[in-house]
Structures are given as structure tokens and as C-alpha cells.
Amino acid sequence: MTRRLKLIEHSIPLEAINAACEEEKQIKVGKHTSIHQWFAPRPLASNRAVIYAQYVDDPSAWPDRFPTPEEQQKERRRLHKIIEDMVEWPKSTPADRKRFDLAIEAARVEIARSVAWGLGEAPPARAKDVVAYLQAKAPPVYDPFCGGGSIPLEAQRLGLRAYGSDLNPVAVLITKALIEFPPKFAGRPPVHPGVAKDLAGREWRGAEGLAEDVRRYGQWMRDEAEKRIGHLYPKARLPNGRAAGSARDAGGNDGSEAVVIAWLWARTVSSPDPAQRGAHVPLASSFVLSSKAGREAIVKPVLDLSAPGGWRFEVKAEGVTAEELGEATKGTKTARGSNFQCVLSGSPITGDHVKSEGQAGRVSQRLMAVVAEGKRGRSYLSPTSQHEQSADVARPVVPELEQPLPDDPRNFWTVQYGLSRWADLFTPRQLTALTTFSDLVETARDRALEDARASRAFTGHPDPDRRLADAGTGPAAYADAVATYLALCVDRLVQCQTSLNRWFAQGQKIQPTFDQHNIPMRWDYAEGNLFSSSTGSWDAAFKYPAMALERWGSELPGNVRQEAAQDDGEKIFNVAIVTDPPYYDNIGYADLSDFFYVWLRRSLKSLHSDLFRRLVTPKGEELVATPYRHGSKSAAERFFIDGIAKSFYILKDRTADMPITIYYAFKQSEVQEGGLLSPGWASFLSSLIGSNLQFDATWPVRTEHSSRSIGQGTNALASSVVLVCRSRPDDAPASTRREFLRELRPAMRQAILDHQTAGVPLPDRRQAAIGPGIGIFSKYSLVRETDGSEMRVATALALVNREIDGILAEGTEAFDPETRFALDWYDLHRTRPVAGGAGSAIAMLQGFNLSEARINASGIFRARGGDAKLLTRDEMLAADPKWRPSRDGSPTVWEMAQHLARAFLSTEGGTDAAGRLLAERRGAAPDVLLLAERLYELTAAKEPDEALVWNQLQTAWPEIERAADRAEAAGVAPPPVQPAML
Template identity: 65%
Template structure:
């Protein structure tokens, strides 16, 4: 290992990540990975803003593999280097795709990982001037012995250490947050310790179907987690199963209940109602699926409690009724305003908060959902069913900790849910404490079974616990108990009064949505109480199966270690090391506040198993590197806390990493580019901390991790959700440079970077972010940059200058476009698509500068000057002007027209990529110009704040590779090489 770093110190070698990455493949795989379900490591335990494994795997690989230019004796020419680079990119493309569950896909993935390990081992061996190993096992042994360890000091959900381990390297992770540490341990420490062992559960050995089963990898441990999870479930049902009675259907038959749906209530503020409680329901819709529409109908009934009751309607539900039901009793305007069911009086949010804080908020059962074969049945609730939920509320000291009073995204604290035990109904609390208590009881059963199992028969120290480094029966029982506690946490996420009933989840039957549908603990008015003993969402057996499937597909070899360490105080147990990390993002997410929801339950279940992790009552807050104003005496104090702490953490990383490049993720959002013309504090503060720590930025790579449908639904144009900063240590003898020298050096570098990224097909939003790397690289390679007044230039000021150069570089090239297109770009930048009254004179003046006439522009099909007014036509208006437009039909079409019509058909409900490809096929030579116009329009629209227009152009240029492939298909079908009028033949207009 030391030889690797000694070689690097003597001659730092350029790594692949410092030159290029196959971003399109990485981004596509990262986005698709978000929809992967069973067996994916992210499903072991919820963690917020987890980096996709595909991105982590690719980044670590590119950090460790040499760029071909580092070995000129092996790749002497630029052509040789480019060819080798393409081969390495292909290795990345093969390994980033998460495999499906079928054997063929699993084998393909494993082959790709084996190839990736070899490439890393080859770079290590070349650096040590020795031959690389051959054979999969030899490569792993070599990497474990001589390869560099990878360390993530902000390990979070464990993605980075896990992927380092998958690539054959020793993986280290640490975090301030004990929940994060335990998740990472469960991913990288525990599975290799007990790989290849047969299960210890007696029934697993008895069952004939498992006789002769080869317990490879984590299969044995996974089987035990399933078996003991089932035993835990059976024991719980014996104790509390009577609290979950079956429902009686209209025909008198019985059915298992999936969920009880409740609405919170408060006393009506109308004095005439004499304190009667009324429901606060955000929705009365139960199912919006076609032919299965079902709603809850509140009915005034003088004989009922408080003068009203609920009934369920599931036949002849009209669209109007469904629409009304979807609004519940919500009042007008935003926020928690409701309407009194009895009088129509407004119930204000402040009134509800006061009632909640006073402990006067109640709940009424709205409906019961039962399961039948392949369907749901919705039942009007009875008094008996409501009474069944009124159980004696257990006292749970571990849960008597405060919920977050403030939380980005929303918190329920203001409504009286001020401690964690208040987030659960009495029945939920009873069930969850029963499950939690059974974790310890089940551990003792596992221990007894393991002591008599063949796998641990000759172990030298079977009683040594896991926390002390044990690998015998006691340690095994501790591991199984940990996974069982994760099962309980899955139940906690589905069984709180902050869950809701989702009437129409995409692709699924109506079900209970989990507590953390987003990164917050917001108030939920009509909540769903699930049945842990059903076979539907939130049942315990399913929770056990989710956890077991992750273990079954876990990594079974290699060193892994995770510890609880505060990053600024980290002295690094192993050094030198390769740093790859995903640190907190200024003021974005308060992981500590969110994770307490799980911590209090984990502590209850595991405080005797993981004593060091759960010695506190809650997770540490003040040390967390998040700029939280209310914790650090206002905005300035919060920024100082972040800057100081992040600076210390980064300096510690620099010292531990020797000369290896560091990879640091930042949750970059497009909105962070500018905020009213000023760079946002998060991005600038983070980069300032990087520079202050003595690091030099070599590159910035945008990693897109959001699903395209989420991007469209949110209306944002920010495709890249993370930027990976590639850094090296700044030389100690770095000199000072003046601002004018800095600007002179900046301009050609920015221009070249934009050109290189354009040639590489990097989409425009990503291109801007990627170009920041070379710019900030120039800034950070100097000790500091001197302003004209001799002051030290800040990162925020440097970023402003860099962005100015990026703007200029991105706008270059339009001078070669046709004059109509150049005029349209300029007009749009000034006026958009709005009608400019009395704007004809201005238009004529502008047209003259492009050597154009008013008549020529009016006949162009993209502009209209009439009656003294002027207007640039929208895509819809252009279609109305010429519904049959195509390049082949328009003998003198402009690039603007082609771009607008491609955008129009691309975003149509039908056709999309294929129709855009057919237009491109008719004039392939215009493609680069169309892309340039799309990129420029995105820039202009973004600066104008026209998010919908920016999104349209963003999506078009992002999909360009797909459009080009569609154009290839169209050309093969004869479009572009033969008359194509028929392809765009619309019916004659009346």
C-alpha cells in the first residue's frame, strides 16, 4: 500500500477523473437506479439524499485508474491515448448499470466488476513498476494488500464505502451520525464476517426444500433474518394480534384489514357548535382508479357523536364528487386552513396549533380498508372498530425526546406533536414497542441456536460480542439482532400518524405511503394506520424480506470498517488514503433532526448491542456541519460554523490523502448559479472552504441523479443534482497572481473547456457546471488572487468572473448562423414571445443591423410585424402558420424554424423523439446549429426566469443523442435520401 502512494508522491500521475468521464452513461444509470427496488442496498434502511451507487462506483474507479496520458511510453500518441480512454470509458459504461434479478444480468454485472477491478490493479501495479495480477481472486488479493484504501468521512447511507468494497478495495467510512454509521456497518462490515455460513435457525435445516442447499455468500445470514423475523412476527401476533380485528363485509364474511383511515379533529371554533369536534381532512378520496372510484362522505347526523359521521361511497361516484372529495375539509388559501363541517366557519391554522399544543386534538375513524383477492374493499367504520384502537397507551422513555421544532420541508412540532411518542397512535405505539422488545428476545434465541450450530462449533471465543471484534455465536446473534432492528425501523416508517393513504400510486394499488415521502416531518391530517399482520403495505414479513434480500446480494469479500467520528476531528485510522466523500450541503438537510425518528427506536432495540453508538439520548446536533441559523446565533454564526468546520474537515482530508486526487460531492442545484444576480451562499461557501483548506480544484463533474419524470413534474431545469469536485493538494510554494493576470489566463481556458465539453456531448446545464472546474482550478492553484485594491479575492468573486467567461463562451458561435435566427435570438432575449405594441419601428431598426427587411421577416414564418405591433411567434403559432412545415418543404428554412419545430414535436403527446429525429434526418448538416440555438435559448430563458421555456430546451438538448439515433433510423427508412413530403402530410385545412 505504501508503495502505491510513494510512487504517486515521486511522480503524481494524472487520473482518468482529471481528464474525462462518460457522463451520459453514468447519469442515465444513476437516474434509472432510483427506481430499483428489491435487493438494492438503498432498501436496507432509509437514508436521505443517498448518492446513487452507479455514480459512486464510476467516480471511485476514475479516481484510481490512470489516464492514458500518464503513460506516454505505453500510449505515445494522442490517438493512442484517446483510443485507450474510450476503452476505459467502456469499462465504466459496462459496470454502472445495476443488474436485474435474473442470473444472466447478474453474471454480466459481475464480469463488468471483475474487469473494473483489473483496471484498478493494473494502475497500481504500473505505479509500482511491476506486472499486474491475473485472475479474479488474485486481483482482489492484490488490491487488498497493495491497493489504496478508500475513505469516506461523511459516509451517510454507505454508498461510497460499499462501492469501494465492491471494486475490491479496503473500504472505510465514518460519520458523526450513529444511524449512518450503523447502516454503513450493516452494508460493509457484517456480511463479509459471516459469508458462506449456513443458517442457524432449526427450521431452515429441517425443511426438505432446502436440503442440500449451498449457502453461498450472504444467503445463510439472509435466511436467518427471514426466519427469525417470521418468528418475531408470530410472537407479536400472539401478544397483540387481538388489537387488529378482522372486518365484517356486507355479505357477512370476514376480511383482513389493510388500514384504518383516520382524520384528526379539533373543537369547532364556532360557539354555536358547543365544542363539537370536527374533522381536519386534506382529502376524502380513497381510490381514483377508473371503475374503482371510492370516496368518504361526511354526513350530518344528530344521533352520532358530535352530530356527524362518515360513510363510504364506492358506486356511481361521479368525477365531480371525486374532485370535491379530493379537497377534504381544506379551506381556501395555503397552509393549514380548514372549514367546519357543521357550520362552514373557517378553522385557522393558528387555532389548530393552539388546540394541538393544549392536547385537545383528537381523531375519528373515516374508513376501513380490507383486502380481498386481487382487490381492496372500503368499508364504512363501526363504533366497535374505532373502539378497538383505543388501547392503553404504553410509556416509552426512549421516545420522550423532542421532535424538531424547526425543519426544512416542514415539521409537526407546532401542532402539539412535540415528542416522538406523540407521532404514533396508542395501537401503533403498542405494536412497535412489542416488536422492539422482541428484538432482544429473538437475539437470545439466535444465540442459543448458534451455540449449537455446526458453523460455530469450534470457534475459539463464541461469547465475544460483535462490538469487541467477535466473530462467533454471540457476534452472529448481535448481527441478526441489528438487521431485525432495521426491520422494526421499516415498520416505524410505515406505522406512524404521519403516514397517509395514497389513493392512486403510479403502477400500484392504493396503499399506505411511508412517513418520509419527503425529507421532513410535516403534519398529516388524514392518516393511515396499517395492519402489521396483513399481507399488504407495511406488514412485518415484507419488511423482513426487504432486509433479507439486501443481505442475500451483499458483498462477501474485502475489508470494511465504519466508525462514529466527527469529520473535523478525524485523525484517520488508516493513511494515506483515497478520499471520496459526500459531505453535508450548507443549509440543505438536517440529517440529525431527521434521523432521530429512527435513532430513538434503534436505541431502544440495540443499546446493549452497540453501546458506543447509542450512548446518547438523541443524535449529536450542534457539531453537525449544517449552517442552521437557530443553532448558531443567526445567519453569520451559522455560516462561520459551517466554514470553520468544513475547512477543518477538508484540511484533515488533504493531510490524509497524500497526492491522490480527492473526489468531493456537492448537491448543486441550478437555482444556485445565481440568486438575483449574486451567487448563492451554499455553493460559494463550500468552494471557499475547499480553497481555504489548501486544496486545488482540478475539475467539476456534474452527476445527474434525478429521474426525468421528477424533473418534469417539479418544473425545474436542473438536471444535475450533484457536482463532483476533483481536488489535489495545492503546492506549498504556490504564488500570488493579480486579478488581470487571472482574467487573462481564465479566458482561453474557459473557451477551450466549453468546446471540449460540447464535443463530448455534455448537455448545456451540465456543461456550465463542468466548466466551473477548470475556472476555479486556475483560481485555486494560486496562493491567492490579488484584487486591484490589494485585497484577497473571494471565491464568490472568482465564480462571478468565471460565470461571465462561461456566458461569453456559450454565446460564441452564433455569428455564423443565418441572420433570421440571429435576429430571433436577440429579439427573444429582449422581448420573449410577448406582443410588443408599437414595436414595429424598433424591429425595423434591429432588422437593419442584420441586413434584413420587415417583409423578409414577415415571410419567414417566425416573426410578425403588423399594424405597428411586433411579435416573435411561439412554436404553436408557427405551426398554425404552416401546419405542414418540414425542412424539405421549406426551400429556405432557417435554423430557428428547425429548432422550434423539433422542440414542438419532441414535446408533443405522441411522436416525441421519433418525430424530432425525422426532422433532423432531413437536414443533418443543420444539427450542430440547431443544438447551438437550443443551448443559447436555454441560457436566455434561464436568465429571464422563464422556467417552462428553459425546461423545454434543456430536455431537447439532453435528449439529443436519442434524437440522433432516431434520425439514423429515419434515414434507414429512406427519410432524408428521398422525397419526404408524405412523412409530414397533414390533412388539408378547411
């Protein structure tokens, strides 16, 4: 049978998909991830688009229906438009929801059409029959590394059968909670007795009834917990008026009581100064409580011989000066890591001293401040003995939390300071509260069971006692489901109830434990009030998951099981594989997920005994290159390569006649010297090629905020590359380096041209071109080097990148000579001053037919006194503060690009400012964009901040051009000035 090309193997509307992904990243409420956190989730928009494009045939697959290239391209545009419509975030207004539903319906129709044509059938005539047809005839989506479940969730939305599996039990439970449990109880009303009274006559669709019960029993848990432990969370007495310590403009500070939002603590160790006789002093990374303009507040350590240790904390929330705020940001830290200063004597506290005190169990803590909910915002109060004593409770013993933390200093920073067990990450009050809520899960389950048995919703159910873990759908299974979601809510609460939560002074709120994918060490931390309504409260922990369940719960069945992808277990054939596997060594999923697992096990081991039979999550089979686990970096890499290869060797034989799509979290920081790529990217591709897969396409889907500020490092350039693969024939021939190179360049040139025609944005064309390039390499059984050895994947990647460099750089020879000189000089010296470099500059200038006087007059370069320097953007502006293209008789492409970037990045400028500059020299736009691409290529490997500048400029280019249109229409742009740009 002739292979039918799928849309994803030809083109997808990347610009629209990436814009939707970035919009989705900004959404905070109502996302599916509210049910439970998982690591590095892919945006739903990208999953939706990838699945759709993987199922829908490219028009060229049907030459009898679309015989000409023009007709095929017209049809592609129509199919792309469906993607553009359906990737938008589903907003809550009726009109928006209707538009989104219609877009999803159109996508389902197109998938059904491709499936039917492939089977030689007519597609369903009626839209209402499409889902039933897809459930019966379309290959199901299978994600063997399902993680947080976002891929099978989107498969359900598109009307497809959804399967998932994962080695990690936390991932399996999350995915079950998303796609498997809700359909079992779809359309059922809640069983809580209060619902009939409060919401009589309401129609319950999807998982709305189940979500309402989660709310009701979650509220019961809160009320019951407050009876048991509410006394541990006292209110705070607000000061009268604007006495010292009150918040600015607190207005309502009349001496009344207010709910505490958080208690802010600092860890303490004994002073190493012998004169202080072992007095404990604070370790604090910051003393800033609020940095919000107009509401600044700080805490200061004050020497007081009557206080414990000879000092106490005092809050200042009125009249904080800029100097005081700046000093407070330093806390007691003197350097990176665990280096501090003694507040009593000023003597240094070394990291070794802190570590030895921590490992000996001699680190303590002192309350710094109390944050209360005033009538006009946050009130910051100095600590009192009442609030210190309220936290002084006996530490409960929680057997599940006695497991040791991994000895992995890269990801677990607390172990070296004596916090070496999971229990050590919590204060005694937090452990008391969390165990209380964990215990209440089982009690809530009993209440839900009693109510379900009494409810008419389950009257006459044929198997009322079958449990959820045994595929039950009756009262017992329903009570298990309610308890499962409540346990996931407890796990959500755990994230904001550790001694590793930091206080975010700008936003005046608690930040969760996982800022990044590691367990950090916090010296000052925030302990939230579970009975408030702020971050860290039970209200937030159970209401947001209920909202997500209500919104995302499907009526279509899903199936999830625990299984390692490399195990040849229960086989599912004729599937479409869409997956997001582990990324080499980026994230230690199993180790980090134990943070959640130990609490889930405590709450759910009797309900989901198969998932929680172990003390911790399985580690040995996890496909992550973790050196500490495998003894060395090379052994870890070999384990990863072999495991991924084995997994996809097994999986490729289960696929239907369609490509496999695989996400990889590629970062530009993975590019190394000499054009070779890091072990992560190269090893991953080696694994896939070793499993007899060949590549058809690579699509870069940006999954990070485009608004990330300059200076955040190489991760700011992260994106997910979607790899599109097919099985390589068993009789694939071998090739040679010469043949590979001869075939490579014309194929790459055509691929880049196709991407340009398809509207792939310029910043994405490099990564999009990798697929066709490595596809040539991977279609052969092997490629031999000139010495007869087998070419490595890393070498092939370097050759592919070299060809991409050459093709994308074509056109720079038409730049003005100043710009071509600046490019070459920048490649050699960047903007560093070159002592004695004037001679080299003069020699280089001759090659561009330029003189020293002309390059000095250009405004981009300075050769003086024997030294030479290419000017930075700021230096160019300082040299000519009023520079504009219309004032410069012969502006260079280099000047245009640098000034556009400066205007775009400035706080008072942005897109409109860049657009006004461009409007004055509109004909320069193609050259400026090409130079931005070249500068991005030159900086991506070692200058991530500068690379981000050019990446952002390219990404925003359509908006800049629209801003230029507006400037021209408004008459802001002056008429062209002659002579034209050289």
C-alpha cells in the first residue's frame, strides 16, 4: 500500500500554534494542570494541533482529488485555518465557547474524512455521527510516556480513543483523574445531600456532578479540620491607626483581629564568633516583606539584650526609604550559597559552618513577621510570642515520610544541610495539618459512599460494591473517585505547605516549593494559613481542581495503565503514537515525584493498592540519564540511549499507517563548540535512529513565555521540537559521507523553501530544517565515513547545521559593505575592545573596499589610537542620540537592526517604536530580518541573552510590520530620503 503523507509531514501553521501556546502559558485559572502538578507540561494547544495534523492527510496524498500544486496549497490553507481556529484558548463567554466548539467539530470532521478515505469509505454525512465514527474506526492515540495526561486529554477532545501509560504511579494517577475516571460518571448528578436543596433542577453534564461533590466534601473537610486544628492558626491583632509596624494606608487598622495569611520565618544557626557564646543568629536571603511601590515593608534584626540571643525582629511598614529597601534585599547573605554574616558581631558565617550545624541537627528558626489580611490589603506585623508558640507543636511521626531524599546534589539541595528525609521538609505544624487533611480523605470517602448509596443517581446499579480500581462504576467506585480527587487536592496543598516556600515580596504571596525542577534550600520561608483564602490555603487547594475537573472532564472513555515503555507488556496495536518522553537528564521525574507520592500513598494506598504498593516510586527503569544512579555520566547516557531505542523499537511495530510524533525539549544552550550538539539532543536522536526510525519533519513549538526578560539565561530560549518519524524499512541501504552530503544540500534548500511558502516564521526555520536534513541520514541503515567507520549522529547533526547555516546566510553578500564588515568583525571579536586591533581592522576593511575614515563615520565602529571596537547598541545611541533612518543619508542594515532592537526592547518603546523606525526605511525590512537571523545564529551557542534579543525581534516581526503600517497610515513616517540604503 502507498504511504499517505500526513499534514504534519508537510506543513503546519507554526506562527498561530506558537502564539496560542504563549497565550495559554499566561492562563492561571481553570487549566487541567490544576488537578495536580506534573513536570514540564506541554501546552494543550500544541497537543491539539499535533494530533490533528498527524491524522489529517496532506492534500498531496490525494492527487485525484487535488491534482495541481495550486489546488493542494489552497486545501492546505483551509486545513491550516482549522488549526488556527481550534488552538485558541477556550474562553468562558458563551460566544467564545460556541466558536471553540465549532472549531473542534470542524477538526473532528476533517480527521473522520481522512480516516474514511483511507478505508475507502465515505465519511459520516452528519456532524453528530462523527464522534461515533472516530471511536469505531480511527486508530486510538497512545502516549507511552503520558506524564500529566495532556496528550490523551486532547485526543479525547478531538473525539478519538485515548490510551496512556507511564512507569511513574503519580503520573498514572493524574492521567486517570483526567481521562479515565470522569467518563465513568459522566452526566451523573452529585450525591451530596446539600445539592438537592441548593441546586434543584440543574442539568449535570460531563463531570460537573463529580466536580460539585469534590467541592462539597472538600468544604466538609475544611470545616472538620478547623474543629480539630483551627487553634494552631490564631488571628492577628492589627495595630491602632498607623502605629509603628502597621501597613501603609492600611486604613482599617483599628485594633481588630484579622486572618493571618502567612508566618514568615528565618532559619538560625549558632554564631561562629566565640564571643557570642553560641547565640543563634538568622540566615536570611532577604528582609523585604513587600516591594510593591507605595506599600514597601521590611523587617530588621534589632539588638536587644532582653530578647533570646540578644536580638529580635521588628517590622517597618511605614516610611521605608529606597536605601533601606536596597539594604534589606541582602538579608544576612554575603555571597552565593550558604555564606552569611552574624548580625551580632558582623563576623562571617561560612557555608561549611552552616552545613556542619545542619547535619548535626542544630539549625533552628525564628519568626520574622506575620502577614495578615487587612481591610485595604496586606498588613505586616512584628512577631509576637503568641504566634511563635502557636507553631510550637509536637512533630508527628509520619512513616511514609521517613524515606530518605536522594543523594543528588544537582536537584536536591537540602540534604547537605541536614534536611535529608521527606519529613524534614515540613514544620511540625505543617505535618500536623497535612496529616489531618490526609486522614480526612478516608472519612470523606465514607460519607460519600453513604450518600451515594442513598442517592437516586445509583438506584438499581448492578454492581454497587465494585471498587474504582477494579473498573467499577457504582456507589463504591464513585466514593473512591471523590476520595481520589480530594487526595490530589491534599497533594496540591503540600506544594504550598513546606519549609521551602518562599515569600514573593513583589506579589505579596507565597510561592510553591517547585519554582524549578528541583528541591531548593530556603533560608527564610513562608508558612501559609490553611484556613485563609490565600495561596497555601485549603480553599485554593480544592476549589481550583474542582473547577478544572468540571471544565475538562470528558464523556468519552479513556484507558491508562502503569507500564514502562521499554517493557513489551500488554500490546495495543494499530495506534497513533503521540508522546512526550523524558529529556535525557533535564528532569529527575521519579526522584522529584516522591515529594507527591509519599502523601498520595498515605491517603490512597487502600483505594489504589496497585499504584501505591511500593514505599517510593520505581527508579531503576526510569529513562533518565542520572549519573548518580548509574555510577557515571557515560553509563547514564548509555542507559538512556538503549532504553529509548528499545522503547521505540517496540512501539513502532504497534503503529497504524501514520507517523509517530515525539516531543523533545530542545534548548539552544545545547549547541556546543564545533557545531556538535550536546549529549541530550544527539543521544535522543541516536536512540530513535537506533530503533529503526527515520525522520520526516521537526517542528519547533515554543513553550516558554515570549515575554521572559533578558538575562534569565539559556533556558529562556527553550522550545519543544516535535519530531515526526516513520519506520525505516528493514532493507534500507547503506550510504557514504560523500553521497550523504551530495543529497543533503538540495533537499535542505527545498525544505527551507517549502517552510517559507507554508509561512513558517524565520526564527523557526532552522529547527524545522533539521528534520528533513537528519531524515536523509536516518533513511539509510548507516552512513560510512571516508575511513570506513560509521558516522555518528552528532557528526550528521553538525553537517546538517552547517548546511542550514549556509542556506540561511545566503543573501548577506548583498548587504552594504559596512554591515558585511560588522558581521565578520562581530564573529571574531563581538563588541569587545581590541587593543591594537586597528591594524587588523584596516586589513579587513580593504577586503570590503572600505576606508578607516568611512567605517569611523558609519556610527557603528570606532578605530582610534591603535585600538578598535564595534559599538554596542547603547554606544551607538550615545554617539547619536537623535538617530533615525530619515535623518541618516545612508543608513546601514547594521544600524537599522541595532536601533530597531533597541527601540523594541526599551521600556518606553516596544513594538510601536520599532514600527515607526521601520516605516522610515520600509525597503530595508527583508535585509534587517535576514541580519537578525544571522545574529541569532552567531549568538545562540554562547550568548543566550543576546540571542534572545534577536529571537524576540524575529518573533515579533509581523507585529512590528503592522505597527509600521499604522505609522505610515497616520503620516508619522516621513517620505523616503535619498540616497536610498546602500
